[in-house]
Amino acid sequence: MSLGRLSELSFDIESTGSGPLSDTIVGIALCREKGKSFYVPVRHNNARNVDGALSILKIPLEDPAIPKIGHNLKFDILMLRGEGISVKGKLYDTMLAAYLLNPNKANHSLEDTGIEYLNHRKRPFSETLGKRGSFADVPLDEATPYAAEDAALAMELKEILFEKLDSEGLGGLYFSLEMPLIYILADMEQAGVPVDIERLGELSKELERELGIIESGIYGISGETFNINSPKQLAQVLFEKIGLKPTKKTKTGYSTSVDVLEELANQHELPRQILNYRTFHKLKTTYVDALPRLVNKRTGRIHTSFNQTITATGRLSSSEPNLQNIPVRGDWGRKIREVFIAGKDCAIVSADYSQVELRILAHMSRDRGLIDAFIHDADIHTNTAAQLFGVANESVTPDMRRVAKTVNFGVIYGISPFGLSEALGISPKEAGVFIEQYFAKYGGVRDYMEETIGKARADGYVTTLLGRKRPLPDINSSNNNIRQQAERFAINTPIQGTSADLIKKAMIAVCANLDRNGLKTRMILQIHDELVFESPKTEIDTVVPLIKDGMENALQLSVPLKVDIGWGENWAKAH
DNA sequence: GCCGTCACG
DNA sequence: ACGTACGTGACGGCA
Numbered sequence A: 001m002s003l004g005r006l007s008e009l010s011f012d013i014e015s016t017g018s019g020p021l022s023d024t025i026v027g028i029a030l031c032r033e034k035g036k037s038f039y040v041p042v043r044h045n046n047a048r049n050v051d052g053a054l055s056i057l058k059i060p061l062e063d064p065a066i067p068k069i070g071h072n073l074k075f076d077i078l079m080l081r082g083e084g085i086s087v088k089g090k091l092y093d094t095m096l097a098a099y100l101l102n103p104n105k106a107n108h109s110l111e112d113t114g115i116e117y118l119n120h121r122k123r124p125f126s127e128t129l130g131k132r133g134s135f136a137d138v139p140l141d142e143a144t145p146y147a148a149e150d151a152a153l154a155m156e157l158k159e160i161l162f163e164k165l166d167s168e169g170l171g172g173l174y175f176s177l178e179m180p181l182i183y184i185l186a187d188m189e190q191a192g193v194p195v196d197i198e199r200l201g202e203l204s205k206e207l208e209r210e211l212g213i214i215e216s217g218i219y220g221i222s223g224e225t226f227n228i229n230s231p232k233q234l235a236q237v238l239f240e241k242i243g244l245k246p247t248k249k250t251k252t253g254y255s256t257s258v259d260v261l262e263e264l265a266n267q268h269e270l271p272r273q274i275l276n277y278r279t280f281h282k283l284k285t286t287y288v289d290a291l292p293r294l295v296n297k298r299t300g301r302i303h304t305s306f307n308q309t310i311t312a313t314g315r316l317s318s319s320e321p322n323l324q325n326i327p328v329r330g331d332w333g334r335k336i337r338e339v340f341i342a343g344k345d346c347a348i349v350s351a352d353y354s355q356v357e358l359r360i361l362a363h364m365s366r367d368r369g370l371i372d373a374f375i376h377d378a379d380i381h382t383n384t385a386a387q388l389f390g391v392a393n394e395s396v397t398p399d400m401r402r403v404a405k406t407v408n409f410g411v412i413y414g415i416s417p418f419g420l421s422e423a424l425g426i427s428p429k430e431a432g433v434f435i436e437q438y439f440a441k442y443g444g445v446r447d448y449m450e451e452t453i454g455k456a457r458a459d460g461y462v463t464t465l466l467g468r469k470r471p472l473p474d475i476n477s478s479n480n481n482i483r484q485q486a487e488r489f490a491i492n493t494p495i496q497g498t499s500a501d502l503i504k505k506a507m508i509a510v511c512a513n514l515d516r517n518g519l520k521t522r523m524i525l526q527i528h529d530e531l532v533f534e535s536p537k538t539e540i541d542t543v544v545p546l547i548k549d550g551m552e553n554a555l556q557l558s559v560p561l562k563v564d565i566g567w568g569e570n571w572a573k574a575h
Numbered sequence B: 001g002c003c004g005t006c007a008c009g
Numbered sequence C: 001a002c003g004t005a006c007g008t009g010a011c012g013g014c015a
Helices: A050-061 A073-082 A094-101 A110-118 A125-129 A140-167 A171-191 A197-222 A231-241 A258-264 A270-288 A330-337 A356-365 A368-375 A380-389 A398-413 A417-424 A428-441 A443-459 A480-516 A537-552
Strands: A011-014 A027-033 A036-041 A068-070 A091-093 A305-307 A317-319 A346-353 A461-463 A469-471 A522-526 A530-536 A563-568
Touching: A027 A140, A036 A050, A036 A140, A068 A073, A068 A140, A073 A091, A073 A171, A091 A094, A091 A171, A094 A110, A094 A140, A094 A171, A110 A140, A125 A140, A140 A171, A171 A305, A171 A480, A171 A522, A197 A270, A231 A270, A258 A270, A270 A330, A346 A480, A346 A537, A356 A368, A356 A398, A356 A443, A356 A480, A368 A380, A368 A443, A380 A398, A380 A428, A398 A417, A398 A428, A398 A480, A417 A428, A428 A443, A443 A461, A443 A480, A461 A480, A469 A480, A480 A522, A480 A530, A480 A537, A530 A537, A537 A563
Parallel strands: A011 A068, A068 A091
Antiparallel strands: A011 A027, A027 A036, A305 A317, A346 A530, A346 A563, A461 A469, A522 A530
């Protein structure tokens, strides 16, 4: 293969392997035109002159004037960084394009995208792999055409998908938001988060003891030993042996979920102990015991994956491990967040948007009352409580505020009397009265919801402030349940999705500003309305206002955006 | 591999 | 009569 003229070409990079920080990087496939593809083995067994090939490739890959085409380019970027190549330039990521065209799809793999848009059925990876353990063991003469097919397919998909993006008005969202975000997410994953492994070991022992005590208590109360983690066995004990009344069913039997056990807790001591056990078991298995196993041996840090093409609304997701659902509530939430520490001479800085979805609702609905409340920086739940119960703000009790908070959330979710009644533990009729009261006071919100559903019916999709689309194929369904679900999506998606647009824009703005000022502070986590940074202590006075301003001014809405920011030696103390 | 459950926003 | 709050990911149990 001739690589001599690569620098003149727009080309595709595609790779296969198991992860950017693993040692199984296997190769790069290049495609310059249909039917002419090349595979450059990087860590392939028996591959020769890899360094030579990489040193030739490095030049165009690092040239910001040469665009790159591929499917899931964040992966390729991270892999190439492992080989000392820092990819730069415009990215045509066909996975992201397919996602923006239809974020409802369960997966946007190259295989499925190839079938959908080109009716091309790619040779399955499993077939090429056969019984071999790693792609690196696949003979080169088989590996090459496999990898080259990936490259050629991405190359062809690029043409059709980016034309569609343009015709659907999604080009701006792609090039100004999602594409720059690829580099930022790659940086965040590569940076990773330091954790105090020794402390996790202590917490594990503490939980072990606690669980042992609760377990014995449960067996004592029950008069038998059984697997507490088995909902089936637990239901047997609760509802047959003890004779408590089941209040909810699942597809497979009686439900033993938290709301059922809460209800039963005043009738018998077992349900409370089960809830207790479940809480500690969850913390131990999902966090305290799991996190140390995911610490990278080389970096000593945890490197999550931020997935950009999963959610139907435009949010990111995080996996292996999910660092977007680390416990925060209660003593144990604090204990677990304390193990997320800052590196040497650094602090954790955490900045989160206050009431961001309700502010977005205020902006999008143009409801005067909601807008005024935020302009005056009112406590929004207290304000709503005063409206719902017809009292002055000063007379709002904690219980009234709790109800109002649930109603405010309910509105964002596409409120229904049934859903609200379940959340508040009241009758659907009583919940309906709250909803009526709410809409009587916030008429702009009611009108906005009716308009949004009407537009969704006409268009077949809803949009966010930055033009992200979610198709709603069931919005005109004759099945009430199905249609009403689509109506709730129609209400919730523009709000949740705009919040996702906002924080993505803030991430780009803040990172650009950190970069421009030559600061060493690094963004390490995003949790939907919160950004977490690792910052040298000497930079804190500089970056705190920089981050706050960047986030608060990422979008100009008809209400102010408010960011709470703090810092400390660990994630718990940064709040 | 699906289900129930529960951690987060 | 039915089945309903929005968006995720990970765990253990069980077929």
